[in-house]
Amino acid sequence: xxxxPTSSTLASAQAEQRExxxxxxxxxxxxxxxxxxxxxxxxxxxxxxxFGQLGEYGFMGVLVPEEYGGTGLGYDAYITVIDEIAQVxxxxxxxxxxxxxxxxxxxxLFGNEEQKQKYLPKLATGExxxxxxxxxxxxxxxxxxxxxxxxxxxxxxxHA
Numbered sequence: 001x002x003x004x005p006t007s008s009t010l011a012s013a014q015a016e017q018r019e020x021x022x023x024x025x026x027x028x029x030x031x032x033x034x035x036x037x038x039x040x041x042x043x044x045x046x047x048x049x050x051f052g053q054l055g056e057y058g059f060m061g062v063l064v065p066e067e068y069g070g071t072g073l074g075y076d077a078y079i080t081v082i083d084e085i086a087q088v089x090x091x092x093x094x095x096x097x098x099x100x101x102x103x104x105x106x107x108x109l110f111g112n113e114e115q116k117q118k119y120l121p122k123l124a125t126g127e128x129x130x131x132x133x134x135x136x137x138x139x140x141x142x143x144x145x146x147x148x149x150x151x152x153x154x155x156x157x158x159h160a
Contacts, residue, residue: 014076021077025084028057029092037089048129050092051099055126059085059096063105069121070104099123103130 032053040047054060062078064070071077078100086093104123107115122128 018076018080021073022080022084024057025059025081026087028054028059029085029088033085033088033092037092040089041091047092051095051126051129053126054096055124060099060126061104061120061124063100063108064120064124065108068116068124070124095129098132099130102132106132 032050036047039045051060058071058073059081061068061070062073062081063075065072082093082097082100085096104120107119107123111119119128119130123130
């Protein structure tokens with residue numbers, strides 16, 4: 001007869017897993033980022049090669065399910081990884097965060113199956129680096145339109 005895991009047993013296992021992830025991320029940041037962070041900052045170098053290494057550790061696909069090449073660990077692990085990396089270098093931490101949340105997570109949430117299969121495996125390994133782009137012209141138009149609506153609404157209130 002197998003024992004049914006209790007909520008405290010599950011919580012303990014989750015805490016143990018989170019601690020392993022935290023230690024792994026902290027070790028990675030200490031060994032691969034900390035020795036170079038001042039040089040990268042002073043020379044304005046973006047260490048693209050580092051993101052392949054981050055992918056080997058599973059940090060570039062934290063939110064990506066295993067079926068697409070990620071670790072599928074979820075937001076607790078994501079927050080832990082970002083926290084540990086950002087403590088050593090905020091810009092690398094932000095880049096990993098943007099890659100995981102703004103790029104891969106949006107493909108997971110809104111992409112079709114073909115897009116998920118095409119893009120997520122290479123993003124999860126760090127072979128590709130993702131982010132989020134916007135169209136400045138569209139934003140200017142939207143701001144003008146919103147401002148125009150606001151002025152019209154103010155005039156209506158004044159004349160009412």
